[in-house]
Amino acid sequence: MRLRLGISKPKTLADELREISKIKAAEEKAKKKKEKSKMRELAKSEAGIMFYYLKQEFVISAKDGRDHWICNSDYFKKIMVRNGLHSDVDYLYQEVKKICKQNKIRTSSSVNWDEHTKTYEFYWG
Structure with a gap:
């Protein structure tokens, strides 16, 4: 068996399609990563507002004698x-x-697959 150096195989259509799809997949992955980053930053900025509201719910629940508060999605x-x-x-x-x-x-959170909802639970006791 001899090696032929310097002679390359011609590109097939499948090779060209693979290259195109890899480039597009890399672009999509970068775009999704950027979107996730934006969403995380937005969530960080809004978390304080949400916690302030939840804190009021926690106080109401504590005044009722409970050591937890639960809500669905x-x-x-x-x-x-x-x-x-x-x-x-x-x-x-x-x-x-x-x-x-x-x-x-x-x-903690749990998923109810039958109803397609999540339950969020907060405990301080």
């Missing part, structure tokens, strides 16, 4: 609309979770 979104918040719900929850941790409030 629909109510969480309604709170966002009332306060003029426009970030992604999941990113906002992650940022609120950080603020809660600083205030020694434990958080």
Whole structure:
């Protein structure tokens, strides 16, 4: 078996299509990364507003003798609309979770697949 040096195979259509798709995929990946970064920054700026509202709910719940407050994703979104918040719900929850941790409030979320909703739980007891 001999190696033929200096002679390259001609490009096939599949090779050209692969190159085109790799370039486009890289562009799309960069675009999505930039969008995610913007959404995270927006969520960081809005998390304080959301926590301020949630804090009022926590106080009401504590005055009723409870050591927790629970809401579903629909109510969480309604709170966002009332306060003029426009970030992604999941990113906002992650940022609120950080603020809660600083205030020694434990958080968790669970998904109800049947109803397509999430439940957000906040505990301080």
